[in-house]
Amino acid sequence: MSEYDPQELESKWRSRWREQGRYEADPAGDEETTFVTVPYPYPSGGMHIGHARTYTVPDVYARYRRLQGDNVLFPIAWHVTGTPIIGAVERLKKGEEEQLDVLKNTYNVDEDTLQDLETPMGFARHFIEEHYKKGMQDLGLSIDWRREFTTNDDRYSQFISWQYRTLKERGLLEKGLHPVKYCTNEDQPVTTHDILEGEEAEFQEYTLVEFGATIDDADVTVPMATLRPETVRGVTNAYIDPGAEYVVAEVDGEFWFVSAQAARKLDLQGRDVEVRYEYSGEALVGETVTNPVTGDEVLVLPAGFVDADNATGVVMSVPAHSPDDYLALQEAKADDARMEQYGIDPAAVDAIEPIPILDIEGYGDIPAKSAVEDAGITSSEDPELESVTQDLYNAEFHSGELHDDYGEFAGGVVEDVRDEFKEAYLGEAFDTMQEFSEEVVCRCGGDVEVAKQDTWFLRYNDADWKRKAHDAVAQLDAIPDNTREQYDHTVDWLNEWPCIRNYGLGTRLPWDEDFVIEPLSDSTIYMAYYTIAHRISDVPVEDLTQEFFDALFYGADAVEGEAPEQALELREEWDYWYPVDYRCSANDLVNNHLTFFLFHHAELFDPDNWPEGITVMGMGLLEGEKMSSSKGHVVLPGEAISNYGADTVRFFLMNSAEPWQDYDWRDDQVETTQDQLERFWRRAREVVDAPEGDRDALVQADRWLLARLQETVATVTEAMENFETRTASQAAFYNLEEDLRWYRRRRDLDAPGARWTQRRVLETRLKLLAPFTPFMANELHEDITGEPAEDAAWPAVDDAFVDESVLVEERLVEDLTADVNDIVDVTDTDPDVVRVYAAADWKYDVLDTVRDVGSDVGQVMSEVMSDPELREKGNAVNDLAQDLVEFVRERDDDELDALAGVDERDVYEAAADFLGREFDATVEVYTEGGDDVVDPADKADRAQPYRPAVHIE
RNA sequence: GCGAGGGUAGCCAAGCCAGGAAACGGCGGCGGACUCAAGAUCCGCUCCUGUAGAGGUCCAAGGGUUCAAAUCCCUUCCCUCGCACCA
Structure with missing residues (x-):
């Protein structure tokens, strides 16, 4: 083959690898092993070029370690757990236009195939086979394909069941109430994918300040919702919507006056709620209520801005610290007629004065007043009000110091004391309820509210478990190293994690089949499953008991009586490969998946089997912009490979940035890369076809180039050890190319010494490049030496050619x-x-x-x-x-x-x-x-x- | 706001940890060689000034440490990612 034809060349090597089972790895002698993994893809859509890099990085490392003589395992599987695939199928079945567009136009699914996609596993299978697997094979990933599985497989589920039973036995799972998004129309919890409006909504926990009131001669509690409980001492009055519906309901045995909507929400949130009486908001207008913290009696004023559908529908007014409240109070004072209409004495309203409760620099004694006045705001309709309010809230939160009457909290900065303050009154003067930060609407059109549901949690807040996780971080090779503190930070910050969902694909909770273990929780130790995945199919599913996996992972002594023989055989595989040497993953998974991965290994396995390294990867951009499959702004690996060839795609992806840096796929740059590889090919062919030359005829320029080659070998080797694919490929390709440019000027290339030198340089360079451009490098290496580069050994620095003086002379x-x-x-x-x-x-x-x-x-x-x-x-x-x-x-x-x-x-x-x-x-x-x-x-x-x-x- | 990362010539980007070269590469642009021509390839230039290898001004902005700062320290501005029950 003399012309560079990547398609022909690459398909030849692909079939060769497939026929030979070239990358199937089995335990052999006592050589070094390397086990690299990458998160298994989630086939709810197709693969794009961003995924291609994620999978190529471990492949390059795997190929490098093989050249270093290691027995290398690089497996892959498919993550189908959870709801996204199910959601995608439902949208397809409903004939949703956007979904059909993505499937047909972005992922080229043809009309006839669409119906195969109407079951979750059919959908997954399509993208696995037609996109991911094909894409990975086209890229030339050196995967052991015998080990693939999906997370919906029976045997995998048995493995996950073992994991969760074990964690439960160790007290690391706990049952409790947890807020969820709940559709009031469908009467069931919903996921982000089910949400039409308010996808970004956050759960907020309101503090309810339990004011006392008298309604129809009966004592009731009027819970007023606030996000700033520390302002309770600054309350001067309250507001209610006189036209809205309110109720007095028995809530956990107490009589509460709240909006009708609030009563329903409290019911959803696990409260015992019985509505007893109905009122309009007007019933409370003009009454006084008692502040449970200060004992002050304050007046309830009518206000149109109160939203009965937010929290309890009754709010307290803190005019000294809330610009809204301040303006509302000014407006109430100015509107005597309205007050009289509700039977309120305007003089009583006039007498209300703001009560400051904290000091902040940059604002006057009454911060809300000075904030409003400085900004020239006179009306609550002013659009600038929102940003003024936000600024004041931020300032108060970060630098507001509470006044003396706050007792033990006096002098404290809000940021530091709010939670403690709230805690101090909970159960007495305070209660809480959950509310979204914005309105949330389900795709069915129904209103979504916060509900509390019984859920199982992983207890990541367990002190012992955290300590072990920190130990796992400490012994980890974190690449780049500054991610180490991110892991530590995440370990500290993680709290209880709800690990089940109501529906979705995956493994049922072993002791409660109504629930399914969620995706981030069923993917923490599955790397262990790779070591046995190709052999476990010989074991009947029903034999995969708790004892079986105990014996597999903890040895014969871990089970009572005779350990299952097959388990012990599989244990040898596991022993041989484990631990994971490097896990290559995206940097946005540090906060969850990767830290979970560390937590679970730290708990379930010995330190010897804890992960040795994690390499995180940056984001991919396309022509400077974020990729997005829903917008069709993606490049599919198949297209890229047929345009440029897999070597070019790989080389570009590895060379344009280090793995952890963001990179930008730009067509013109990729094209340039292709030209450069083609040029390399042409030059290499000339050397391959030329006579071998004569080592004894070396001159100064030859020795110089050979000395530079040794430096390159050292640089590339060091870079490869650190996953610096950019540094390595730059050195092997571009820097050496520069040296060759100089060499070609300096030397008669047809001289026997030059022939020998060029051959030697090419041969070495092909080995250095083999992890990056395996197709081309193997082909040329085979042409020149008779064996593919991947069967040769990684080059070592040849001391015979290390020569500082020839380098300085040439310089x-x-x-x-x-x-x-x-x-x-x-x-x-x-x-x-x-x-x-x-x-x-x-x-x-x-x-x-x-x-x-x-x-x-x-x-x-x-x-x-x-x-x-x-x-x-x-x-x-x-x-x-x-x-x-x-x-x-x-x-x-x-x-x-x-x-x-x-x-x-x-x-x-x-x-x-x-x-x-x-x-x-x-x-x-x-x-x-x-x-x-x-x-x-x-x-x-x-x-x-x-x-x-x-x-x- | 909190946590992490970043701002380098027209663009991408190295250098920063271990201070000492107007600052590696690549792309783009300009000029030249080769060619009938195009492409490919090769050489040179590409901050400003300069008919002797030089000088000047530079690495987000400002200050500091030092004989010496892109690199160390402080302040400010701007950008990206994450901040959970989405995978």
């Missing part, structure tokens, strides 16, 4: 060439003669002195001036010493030592022919002050050690 020639070039450029002359003057001997003596004495110019001078011969030269020595101090400072000792062994004049004489060709001129080399020196322009004395003077004419 002198490069510098000289660049200098002459500069002069030619600036003077705009085409030289006939180039004269090069190496520095006089005494100048090297000054250099030696500088090296001995150090960088203090004064000291260097006094040393130098003690030599009478040098003293004669006066200023020239002074200038030189200054320059040489700089020169020495900028170089390390190795380089200076190497330079010290170089005879500059010899180097320039040897390069004279080359320079002559470069500039089409005669090149003459002299030594400054030599007997034969020809120096018409008086340039020679400008020579410095390793910086020859130059004259052109």
Whole structure:
């Protein structure tokens, strides 16, 4: 194959790998093992180029470790747990346009196939086979395909059941009430995907301040909802919507006056609610209510802005700290008629004054007043009010200091004391209820409310468990290293995690089949399942008992009586591969999946089997923008590969950024990459087809290139160890290419020594590139040596070619060439003669002195001036010493030592022919002050050690 | 707001941890070589000034430490990601 035809080349290697089962890995001798994993894909849609990188990073590492002689396992499976696939199928069955558009136009599903997608597993199967699996195979991922499974498989479920029974036995699962999104129309919990409006809504916990009131001669509680419980001492009055429906309901045995909607919500939130009487809001207007904290009696005023459908429908007013309340109070004071209409004495309203409860810098004594006045706001309709309010709330939260009457909380900053303050009154003056931050509507059109449901939690807040998780973080190779603190932070921050859902694919909770274990909770230790996935199918499902997995993971001693033999056989597989060496994953999973992964390993396995490393990956952009399958803004791997070839796609993805950095797929850049690979191919073919050459005929330029090659090998190897795919591929491809560019100028490429050198460089380079562009590299390597690169060994630095002095010598020639070039450029002359003057001997003596004495110019001078011969030269020595101090400072000792062994004049004489060709001129080399020196322009004395003077004419 | 990361020439991007070169590469642009021509390839230039390899001004902004700062410290501004029951 002489033309570069990636499609033909790549399909040939794909079938070869498939036929050979090339990447099927089994326990063998006692060689090193490497086990890399990547989160199994979720096939609720197709694969795009962003996924391609996620899977290529571990593949590149896997291929690298194989070249290093490891037995490498790289498996994959399919995550189908949960509701997204089910949701997608439902939208398809309903004939939703957007969904059909994505399926047909983005993922090219044809009309006939659509009906196969109408069952969840049918849907998943389609995307697994037609997109993910095909995409992965086209990319040339070195996956052991015998081990694939889905998380809906019976045997997998038995494994997950074992995990959850074990956690329950260890007290790490707990049952409790938890807020969920609940559709009041369908009477069931809903997920984000079911929500039409308010997808971003958050759960908010309101504090209910239990004011006392008397209604129809009966004592009732009027719970007023607030997000700022600490303002309770600043309440001057309350507001209610006089036209809305309210009720007195018995809530957990107490009589509460709340809006009709609030009574229903409280019912959903696990309260025992019985509605006893119905009222309109007006019933409370003009009454007084008693502040449970201060004992103050305050007036209830009518207000249209109160929303009976938010929280309890009754709010307390804190005009000193809420711009809204302040303005509402001003408006109430100004509207005597309205007050009278509700039977309220306007004088009583006029008497209401704001009560400040905290101090903040930058605002007056009454912050809400000064905030409103400074902004020139006079009406509650002013659009600027919202941002003024937000600013004040932020300022109060972060820097407001509570007044003295707050007792133990006095002087405290709101941010620090709010929760404690609230805690102190809970059960007495305070209660709580949940509410969304915005309105939420179900796709069915029904109203979604917060409901509390019995749920099972994973107790990530367990102190012992947290400690073990921290230990797992501590022994982890976190790549990049700054992710380590993110794991620690997440471990500390994680609280109880509800680990079940009401419906969806996956594993049923073993002791309560109504619930299914949710996706982030059934994917924490499944890497262990890979080690046995291809053999566990020989075990009948019913034999996969608790004892079976106990024996498998904890050994024969962990079970009473005879351990199942098959379990012990599988245990050997597990022992052989575990632990996971590296898990490669997206950086947005640090906060949940990856930390869960650490938690569960830390609990269920010994430290020896804890994960050894995690590499996180950055986001992919497409032409500078976020990819989005719903907008069709994606590139499918299949398209990219058929346009450019898999090697180009892989190389671009690995080379454009390090794995943890964000990268940008840009078509023009990918095209350039393809051109570069094609150029590489052409050049490589020339070398392959040329005679082998002769190692004994090496000259300076050959030794230089071979020395550079050794540096490259060292750089690439170190980078590969650290997952620095960009550094590695840049060094192996671009940096070496630059060296070759110089080499081609310097050397007659047909000379036997050059032939040998080029072959050696190519062969080594193909091995270095094999993890990145396996198709091309294997093909060329096989052409040149008879075996594919992947069957060879990773190159080691060859000491025979490590040569610092040849490197510095060549550097002198490069510098000289660049200098002459500069002069030619600036003077705009085409030289006939180039004269090069190496520095006089005494100048090297000054250099030696500088090296001995150090960088203090004064000291260097006094040393130098003690030599009478040098003293004669006066200023020239002074200038030189200054320059040489700089020169020495900028170089390390190795380089200076190497330079010290170089005879500059010899180097320039040897390069004279080359320079002559470069500039089409005669090149003459002299030594400054030599007997034969020809120096018409008086340039020679400008020579410095390793910086020859130059004259052109 | 909290946690993490970032702001480098027209664009992408390295250097920053271990201070010492107008600052690696690539793309784009300009000029030249080769060619009938195009493509490919090769060479040079691409912050400002400059007919001798130089000088000047630079790494978000401002201040500081140092003989020396893109790099260390402080302040400010801006951007990205995450902040949970979505996977």
